[in-house]
Amino acid sequence: MANLARLRQYVQDMTHLVERHGGDEPRMLDEGARLLYDLVAHDDWLPPEFAAPAKESYRQYLLYCDPLERFSVVSFVWMPGHRTPIHDHTVWGLVGVMRGMERCEEYSPALEKMNAHEVKPGEVDRVSPRVGDIHVVSNAGTRTAVSIHVYGANIGAVRRHTFDPATGAPKTFVSGYHNATVPNLWDRSKEPAPA
Numbered sequence: 001m002a003n004l005a006r007l008r009q010y011v012q013d014m015t016h017l018v019e020r021h022g023g024d025e026p027r028m029l030d031e032g033a034r035l036l037y038d039l040v041a042h043d044d045w046l047p048p049e050f051a052a053p054a055k056e057s058y059r060q061y062l063l064y065c066d067p068l069e070r071f072s073v074v075s076f077v078w079m080p081g082h083r084t085p086i087h088d089h090t091v092w093g094l095v096g097v098m099r100g101m102e103r104c105e106e107y108s109p110a111l112e113k114m115n116a117h118e119v120k121p122g123e124v125d126r127v128s129p130r131v132g133d134i135h136v137v138s139n140a141g142t143r144t145a146v147s148i149h150v151y152g153a154n155i156g157a158v159r160r161h162t163f164d165p166a167t168g169a170p171k172t173f174v175s176g177y178h179n180a181t182v183p184n185l186w187d188r189s190k191e192p193a194p195a
């Protein structure tokens with residue numbers, strides 16, 4: 001059974017972090033990355049319905065959103081061949097790979113192709129308007145990949161952009177989420193009693 005206590009602890013730690021340092025993006029990225037490393041290093045907590053792939057495209061499942069929308073936690077599920085359009089975020093974000101392998105192709109603000117790199121299980125990537133916000137992410141392996149993302153807003157509700165690869169023309173989009181319900185982190189009846 002999925003160890004939801006781990007996800008609950010993570011969102012509690014993230015809540016303390018945004019309370020203390022929500023206005024300090026470098027600190028949110030550094031300390032948020034440390035928390036996310038630990039979360040994706042333990043692959044025992046994600047319920048299977050939030051790791052379910054779909055043939056037509058990658059999936060984006062909301063796992064938790066802070067009540068004040070200061071951060072959100074999302075699972076992304078990619079089958080081989082799935083890739084995003086060129087897109088931005090407009091807020092800080094951290095991407096931790098938990099299963100499989102992803103490829104991240106970075107673009108400059110002027111939409112020049114920059115570095116491309118692979119992100120392996122246990123690694124965490126960063127995005128933000130300050131550290132580089134435009135990229136394409138794809139599954140770089142031969143099996144389904146799952147990554148856990150945390151963003152400095154309710155990312156599914158943020159008005160952001162995709163970019164036409166030929167002309168660079170931006171198009172506004174709001175991604176939403178593929179799931180209608182989120183994991184129930186608050187039913188503790190199945191968990192062992194504290195010692």
Ligand code: FE
Pocket residue numbers: 087088089127135137
């Ligand atoms: Fe992205």
